[in-house]
Amino acid sequence: MDGMTQDISTKDQRPYHHGDLHRTIVEAALDVLSESQSTEFSLRELARRAGVSHNAPYKHFTDKRELLGAVSAVGFELLAKRMAEATRELDSPRERLAAMASAYVCGGVNNPALYRLMFGGYLAGQDDGRPAIERTAAYNMKALVVEAISDGALGRPIADTEANTRTIDGAILVFWSQMHGLTLLLADRLVGPGDKTKELTANVLQGMLDGLVNSIPAVPEGVWVGPPLAG
Amino acid sequence: MDGMTQDISTKDQRPYHHGDLHRTIVEAALDVLSESQSTEFSLRELARRAGVSHNAPYKHFTDKRELLGAVSAVGFELLAKRMAEATRELDSPRERLAAMASAYVCGGVNNPALYRLMFGGYLAGQDDGRPAIERTAAYNMKALVVEAISDGALGRPIADTEANTRTIDGAILVFWSQMHGLTLLLADRLVGPGDKTKELTANVLQGMLDGLVNSIPAVPEGVWVGPPLAG
DNA sequence: CGAGATATGTTGACATTGTCCACTCTAGCA
DNA sequence: TGCTAGAGTGGACAATGTCAACATATCTCG
Numbered sequence: 001m002d003g004m005t006q007d008i009s010t011k012d013q014r015p016y017h018h019g020d021l022h023r024t025i026v027e028a029a030l031d032v033l034s035e036s037q038s039t040e041f042s043l044r045e046l047a048r049r050a051g052v053s054h055n056a057p058y059k060h061f062t063d064k065r066e067l068l069g070a071v072s073a074v075g076f077e078l079l080a081k082r083m084a085e086a087t088r089e090l091d092s093p094r095e096r097l098a099a100m101a102s103a104y105v106c107g108g109v110n111n112p113a114l115y116r117l118m119f120g121g122y123l124a125g126q127d128d129g130r131p132a133i134e135r136t137a138a139y140n141m142k143a144l145v146v147e148a149i150s151d152g153a154l155g156r157p158i159a160d161t162e163a164n165t166r167t168i169d170g171a172i173l174v175f176w177s178q179m180h181g182l183t184l185l186l187a188d189r190l191v192g193p194g195d196k197t198k199e200l201t202a203n204v205l206q207g208m209l210d211g212l213v214n215s216i217p218a219v220p221e222g223v224w225v226g227p228p229l230a231g
Numbered sequence: 232m233d234g235m236t237q238d239i240s241t242k243d244q245r246p247y248h249h250g251d252l253h254r255t256i257v258e259a260a261l262d263v264l265s266e267s268q269s270t271e272f273s274l275r276e277l278a279r280r281a282g283v284s285h286n287a288p289y290k291h292f293t294d295k296r297e298l299l300g301a302v303s304a305v306g307f308e309l310l311a312k313r314m315a316e317a318t319r320e321l322d323s324p325r326e327r328l329a330a331m332a333s334a335y336v337c338g339g340v341n342n343p344a345l346y347r348l349m350f351g352g353y354l355a356g357q358d359d360g361r362p363a364i365e366r367t368a369a370y371n372m373k374a375l376v377v378e379a380i381s382d383g384a385l386g387r388p389i390a391d392t393e394a395n396t397r398t399i400d401g402a403i404l405v406f407w408s409q410m411h412g413l414t415l416l417l418a419d420r421l422v423g424p425g426d427k428t429k430e431l432t433a434n435v436l437q438g439m440l441d442g443l444v445n446s447i448p449a450v451p452e453g454v455w456v457g458p459p460l461a462g
Numbered sequence: 463c464g465a466g467a468t469a470t471g472t473t474g475a476c477a478t479t480g481t482c483c484a485c486t487c488t489a490g491c492a
Numbered sequence: 493t494g495c496t497a498g499a500g501t502g503g504a505c506a507a508t509g510t511c512a513a514c515a516t517a518t519c520t521c522g
Contacts, residue, residue, distance in 0.1 A: 225424055464521105
């Protein structure tokens, strides 16, 4: 009797229904992506890791694309969270902005494949665009930067008003593209070594902020900075 | 008789040996990459396009990786050529630098998949590194920028000497990462619209150059800017 | 000039993958 | 209690990267 029940309980430990396969698959994908630093893993591999049949994931994602979209969204949330945390206990707006930049670059350098998945147009299919969750996360990140700027990170406060949109977007364009480029050059080892990341980021950033204090490039009308609002 | 010979001549028009399959395959890859904007095409598709058996490409490339490396190298050469051409008939070093930047960004935006292949660490395998031809092309590009800087693009001439290495590398780091980031944000439509590319590039660039005229961030010792010399 | 040797191409095979379809199980609601 | 819809399973299929064995053209050297 004991034997039988134990047999059942050990063999059949995994119930027919997994419980939260969606989350499990996304986490497995994040793991594999981080380990292999490549998006060329197979859905079947994830299924294997999750201990389910090769087709189970298709009940939660219509596509490999969709799965990668979910992974990307998690990446945005992680990055935004780190940026937000990095500014805790910092008062000076400029220091807050610098801390965010540092967190941003380090996040990207520490997991290039994830960063590339997030920004590298894997889902740049001209048809549908990116998942809403991605756009939301990206806007949250932008909001953090806008806040620091409006608080005076560029020398003087710049209120986050309609009238200042072009100015703020100009500043963010410079800031973002500089950090984005630095992140990717470091991640791809076109600039290095990696253990100088923080130092390089700080140096480049200070020069850039000084430049922005002096003058902020104009952004032409009709330009957007951040994911487009309309699909 | 006529029929037979014609049959033979038309059917057997393609000799057993292709002639220059290597080049043909690379060009086909460039075509497919440019059209599909994805590196996920198949070697077999290229073979089909070249009118050759599915395994013929393997006589010229050990790997899909190696093929993509060759494509990337061509991309570097194309980009360097465009940058060089853009500076023709321009005298002012600053104008030359601006023209190069514009050519660089436009090149990337016009073919994002190729640009991403070149810089996006598809061949960042921690083992072997990038093909020599790629590194050479990247250094040629860097040389163009160095020349403009030493000619005085940043307000005063900065001789390309050992003593100035850190200064020049600092300037190039700022310049390159800014343009790299801008290119990718535009390519991935995180900034747009695309038809404002030149305007945006010019504005961002002028601000950046003004900043560099005032002060060039120091680059810590041991930092490299450009592909590492040692594998 | 003629015969290996050497590239270069071809055919066939295999494991793996994304994805479709038909089926089964199980939980929850009527 | 029994049905239904969601969740998981197994099999099938075409496509792909890559290996191995074979075929053919070109080169080389006697």
